[in-house]
Amino acid sequence: MSSTSTSAQRADVYSRVTAEIISAIEQGAGEWRAPWFHHGTSIARPTNVSSGKRYRGINTLALWAAGFAAGYGDGLWGTYKQWQDAGAQVREGERSTTVVLWREIQVSRQDDDDGQRRMFARAFSVFNVTQVDGYERPATPTLPEAERLAHAEAFIANLGVKTEFGGSEAYYRPSADTVFMPPFTSFHDAASFYGVWLHECGHASGSKHRLDRDLSGRFGSAAYAAEECLVEILSGLVLADLGIAHHPRPDHAAYAASWLKVLKDDPKAIFTAASKAQQAADWMHARQSRTKAKATSTSATLRQPSHCDGNCA
Template sequence: MSRSSSSAGRADVYNRITTEIIAAIEAGSGDWRAPWFHDGSSIARPTNVSSGKRYRGINTLALWATGFAAGYCDGIWGTYKQWQDAGAQVRKGERSTTVVLWREIKVSQQADDEDDDDGHRRMFARAFSVFNIAQVDGYERPATPVLPEAERLAHAEAFITNLGVKTEFGGSEAYYRPSTDTVFMPPFTSFRDAASFYGVWLHENGHASGAKHRLNRDLSGRFGSAAYAAEECCVEILSGLVLADLGIAHHPRPDHAAYIASWLKVLKDDPKAIFTAASKAQQAADWMHAQQPHAEEVAA
């Protein structure tokens, strides 16, 4: 197969994948969640023992402050009753930390506004007292599923290794650090499945492809900014494209569409954002393929 026909074939696949991603977003892609398991053990990620959800806003700051001051090394928190329901007991004399739960309720309109049934909403705060896992006895953390090493995919490992970007494994966060040109990844065993692992690894290597000495994309955007959102959309689409190339996921996974949709909200004023991101994603995918040993053979 010639290089041009190979590239044309990939372009057809990339167009189909992008179209499916857009269709999934338009149909309602749902909520995104990290594709690796997290047991809430990090003190920097305060998590509720009952719901498994992370605390947000001012509650995060309050639990950080208490946790660091007390020297706690774990980020799981719960009310007295929640710990009891989990089979644990808060030790006598332990001091609680206050968190606030905000609820939105609909309030009826005044009598002279009876024709308007829209009503209006008010926020009400309710305080809760919570305790850290270090303050309780008898709690057994649920076993975290482990992805067997036997499910690693040799061809995907080789493809990513050939990109030449250093990767360090460990911890519970996935990110690319431009200053050291290094990708950081949770270990393989902590992911839900092999496709999730390689998808995230490709995502982070996608960021690395934008470094100045590679494709020179703008990686300076702060979290939540339009530039940051554009980059996230680009590399998540890239991940879906290359997973298809590698035969790991022939169609966009729901988590890809949900993640992209979450960032498109930041780019809501740019109707062409998804197409711009797809174009840059294809450029990055082509760069990845160009790093493979067989790329020189095909060219020859």
């Protein structure tokens, strides 16, 4: 099969996967959650003991500040009652930290016009896990190493992006040109592991010596949101290419949807992200061909006899 027809078939698959992601977003993709067994141990990711969800916005900053000031080494938090429900007891004399929950309410009006929606805030007092007694973390399941997928490992290795494993966060650090990943055993399943790894390698594809995308956007900005959208779509595309997921996983759509909210003023945002995702996917596939060609060339060179000016025995 020619490379042209292969590229055309891949483009057709990419169009289908992108359309499914858009459809899922339009129908309501749900809430995204990290696909590894993250339970709040990282102080940089404050997490609620009851819901297992991360705190957001100003609450994240408040709990960071409180955690660092008190020297806490854990990011798990909960209200007095939530700790009681978890079978623990806040120690007497411990000081709480305040977080705020914003809720939207419908406000009725006297005339016949539609009511207005308003936000109101409710404060909660929370305590860190290091401030309680009697709490034991639930047993965390681990993903067997035997479920690693050799063809996916080879595909990612051919990208030439350095990866370091350990910790509980996944991210790409441009200054070191390195991807950092939680270990394989921390993930819910193999597809989640390779999806996140491809996501972070997708960021690496945008470095100046590769596809040269703008990676300078600050968290929460439109530029940051656009980059997150495109690498998550990229992850879904390449998982389909590798036969790991023939349809986009719900978490891909939910993650992209969370960032599309930032891009809501640009109706073409999803299509721009999809176009750049395809460019990055094509770059990843090109790396496979280049690596194989280089290996073949090296092997052929090693097989050639040395030059002996006609004096060989």
